[in-house]
Amino acid sequence: MPTILAEARGLSKDFPVKGKKGALLHGVSQVDLQVYEGETLALVGESGCGKSTLGRLLLGLLPPTEGQVLFDGQDLAQCAPKELRALRRQMQMVFQDTAAALNPRWDVGEILAEPLRIHKLCPPREFAGRAEALLERVGLPRQLLGRYPHELSGGQRQRVGIARALAVEPRLVVCDEPVSALDVSVQAQMLNLLLDLQADEGLTYVLVSHDLSVVRHSAGRVCVMFLGRVCEIGPTEEVFTAPRHPYTKLLLAAVPRPDPTRRNENGPPLAGEIPSPVTPPSGCRFRTRCPYAQARCAQEVPKLQTEGARGVACHFPLR
Secondary structure (H helix, E strand, C coil): CCCEEEEEEEEEEEEECCCCCCCEEEEEEEEEEEEECCCEEEEECCCCCCHHHHHHHHCCCCCCCEEEEEECCEEHHHCCHHHHHHHHCCEEEECCCHHHHCCCCCCHHHHHHHHHHHCCCCCHHHHHHHHHHHHHHCCCCHHHHHCCHHHCCHHHHHHHHHHHHHCCCCCEEEEECCCCCCCHHHHHHHHHHHHHHHHHHCCEEEEECCCHHHHHHHCCEEEEEECCEEEEEEEHHHHHHCCCCHHHHHHHHCCCCCCHHHCCCCCCCCCCCCCCCCCCCCCCCCHHHCCCCCHHHHHCCCCCEEECCEEECCCCCCC
16 A cells, blocks of 8 residues: 555635625535655646645645644644644645745845755755755756846746755645646646656655646646535546546536547536535535536535545446
8 A cells, every 4th residue: 555645634724704704715625635655646626626725734834624634644733833843844835926936035046045044954055055956956057046036937937946845855745836827838848847856856746736638647646626625536547538526527528629520529518607615505516517416416415435546526426
């Protein structure tokens, strides 16, 4: 059996709604999830489905409303501040918005030296040499050490973000839409870089993405989410070729196809509006958009039923 590196148990996160007393936005609801050491697990779904929130919960960047997050068997909520700081070295994040993630007042050398200083990984005299080595690992020239974020291209800023995450030699890296703002050619370079680093360093990735082609290329397993709940999980190729949840099937059908003769081979695309996460539907949250919904779907929340490596939360899964 593979080793579980990070785990969510009954994980929920609610956010108060400004201007509406007592109203809550249900970002993540009752999620059970395991992340295995050395794998790439993708979190996919439409905007607002909770995948980025789940990624932050797994790193302890957000406190859960309910449930537990375990890293290497340790409950993050039960860790003392000193223990949590030690765990921080093993968990890092690559953010989607590189312009906001990098301090505009610091040059690249200072940005890469910050994690070394915070975690006291080496004396200050070694910061420059370490920063130069980190740039080399992500394919950037040392001449960029004196540049500021606004002087870099989007691809260069993303590589600096990856280098900063690698500075503390983490075991788990959550990549939140790491290539969504990049040109297609640069996307391929970035994905190949992440895969090469994983092979060299034995990294574990949680890849947050709405781009299914990126997921199919990069992830070994995929977790499909809708309105804060897990719909389906399993090996990427199996889920893509034989989806068992209606939402997964409709999501795949919505992917644009360059061949006009194949556009409707997966059935009609996903239609309708996403329900409000403040007042989600009763029972199955996807039922208001599901062509297979029945009376039971409105009355009972479907549980995630596992069969081998596959899991599906549906009263009437596809066969």
